[in-house]
Amino acid sequence: MRITSSITPDAVDLDHVDLLDAHFYANGDPHSVWAVMRRRAPLHRQELPDGRGFWSVTRYHDACHVLGNHDDFGSEQGSLLGQLGQGDAASGRMLVATDPPRHTELRRPLTHLFTGKALAGTEQRIRQAVREVLAPALGHEVWDLAQRAAMLPMAVAGVLMDLPQEDWPQLVRWTGMAAAPEDPAFRVKNGPTTLALAHHQLFAYFGEQYELRAGTPGDDVFRLLMTMNAGEGRLSVDEVVVNCYSVLLGANATTPHTAAGTILALLEHPEQLRAVREDPSLIPSLVEEGLRWTSAASSFLRHAKRDVELSGGVVPKGDAVAVWVGSANRDESVFTDPYRFHVGRGANRHIAFGFGPHYCLGAGVARLTLRVFLQEALPLIGGWELAGEPSHLASNFVAGLTALPIRATAQSGNPDQAA
Secondary structure (H helix, E strand, O other): OOOOOOOHHHHHOOOHHOOOOOHHHHHHOOHHHHHHHHHOOOOOEOOOOOOOOEEOOOOHHHHHHHHHHOEEEEEEOOOOOHOOOOOOOOOOOOOHOOOHHHHHHHHHHHHHHHOOHHOOOOHHHHHHHHHHHHHHHOOOEEEEEHHHOOOHHHHHHHHHHHOOHHHHHHHHHHHHHHHOOOOOOEOOOOOOHHHHHHHHHHHHHHHHHHHOOOOOOOOOHHHHHOOOOEEOEEOHHHHHHHHHHHHHHHHHHHHHHHHHHHHHHHHHHHHHHHHHHHHHHHHHHHHHHHHHOOOOOOOEEEEOOOOOOOOOEEEEOOEEEEEEEHHHHHOOOOOOOOOOOOOOOOOOOOOOOOOHHOOOOOHHHHHHHHHHHHHHHHHHHEEEEEEOOEEEOOOOOOOOOEOOHHHHHHHHOOOOOOO
8 A cells, every 4th residue: 555654634525535445545545544543533434334332542552452463353253344244164173263262272382483593594595586586686677576476475375385486376376366356457247256266276275285294294383283282272174274274364364565665664764764874783673664664464353352442432341343453553642743754663563463362473574585685685775766656555454565577777786795
């Protein structure tokens, strides 16, 4: 989505804003809407023509309450706005569609695969993947950073899950269809058809992979899901399949958009690019600012388990609440000068990875990938310019780019020289 740096509140009529509409995030100005909501309607109700409705939460502390307090708000009726009124067929079986204590039983055995020693051997693999993504920058042709970055997470997720490399392009396509079924780049006939097709293909694929792995050794995520004990016993085949889907969707739907969006921000703020190129020790801070700025996981859905008071009113028991992460990450009460892209920002308490029990399992992997990506890109980016207008993803779930055309006008370094 477009990232607004100047807000015109008088131009926003909240009675005529449709936050469910995926195309609004490709063509509209959600940040202006969210800014007005934070000021005037921090708990905003939208009614749909078909009788469904949901509340929107836009302030940081309210967002943390909804995401962090599973006694007040649950995930098992659907965690994505697209599931509004439909529920989740994987409720109680998939990490993102469970609440504690079941969520904890599913999550705990997986944690060590995404942290510490398990990541130690992945950095060189990520660096090689990044160099492949950036290879066109060594010439002078126009190339699309957003499209090339889409393959970046597979260098890690594909290996962590032991997925055949020849399958990676199709898996990226299917997860794109699942994350943004209304976007013209992915849509097949219409959004519901696209989503159903993506789910069918991904579930069938992981079902086949399950059969191929049965009885074989390995310490990858897929086999751990097949063999781990979670609560009273091992997971069913269906539970393994839906959690493989969840892990892959989480990786492919967000990290590429953060990478591309951070580069776009640097090109649009040359003084910030200059600062980080002069002082590469700012890269970790740049990663966090890129995460806050892009807020690629744009929204999460929860349902109230009881009447809950938030800023602006009370959410009745059973009602759906959409948490707008991009708004929370620009809350003026938490972030100084929130509409400034600042590579040296301190106390950056963003919630780009969520908050509470459902905090992103792959956050460490994502941060490592983004750090390596920026280390490799910074020696080159001084010779880049936009070669056309970026295209924004039509999705109320993922804030991202479908196209970011880049022209390399001069070479300012070599990726082999990067730190």
